[in-house]
Amino acid sequence: DAGVIQSPRHEVTEMGQEVTLRCKPISGHNSLFWYRQTMMRGLELLIYFNNNVPIDDSGMPEDRFSAKMPNASFSTLKIQPSEPRDSAVYFCASSLEVVSPLHFGNGTRLTVT
C-alpha cells in the first residue's frame, strides 16, 4: 500500500494567490482529516470527512479555507486568497474509522510570501 499521498510536497506562492492542496487517502479508509502544523500552534485539526461527507469543519480558520471530498479516493484543501500567516505544513490523514489510528501523508509545506 502506498500510504496517504499528498501533493505537492512544497508550494511557494505570493499573497493573494489561490492554493490547492491534494490528498489521496489509503484505499478502504472511510475517514479523512486535514491538519495544519506550525511551531506556534502545533497540530490543528481543520476539518474531517466521514464517507466523503464533511462532519466537522470548526477548525477551518476562516472563509478563505475550503475543503472538498468528491469521492473516496481524493480530497482537496483550497485557500483563496492566501496570506503569509497561512504558511505552515498541511497534513492529510486517513483512518478506517473516525476513532482508529491515523495514517498521515508526508505533508505539503506551504510558504506564502
Place this chain on the structure above:
Amino acid sequence: SQQGEEDPQALSIQEGENATMNCSYKTSINNLQWYRQNSGRGLVHLILIRSNEREKHSGRLRVTLDTSKKSSSLLITASRAADTASYFCATDANNAGNMLTFGGGTRLMVKP
C-alpha cells in the same frame, strides 16, 4: 486549546538510556494514542491505549495511562539514535465528537 500537553518539551539522552515522556490532558477520553514524527515527515502511529487500560507494551515501548490524574507516559527503553524524533500524544475526548486532538510534542534527541 490543545487537549494534550507533553512534558518535557525537549529531551536529550545517550544511546542505551531510557526516555520517558509525559502527557496530560483536560477532559475525559475514550482512548489515548502516541505518535512519532521524524523531521520533514508525517506522523506515524505507535500505540493506542483505551481508557479502561492501565498499561500497554509494544516492543521497546511502554505506555501507561492514569485516568484519575488525566495523564499518560511513554517509555522508550534502550534508546537508539534512530529513535530521535518528536513524539506526540493524541486524545479523542468524549465531548469532542471523538476527533483526535494532539499535544505540542516532545522533541527527543538520542546521541550515539
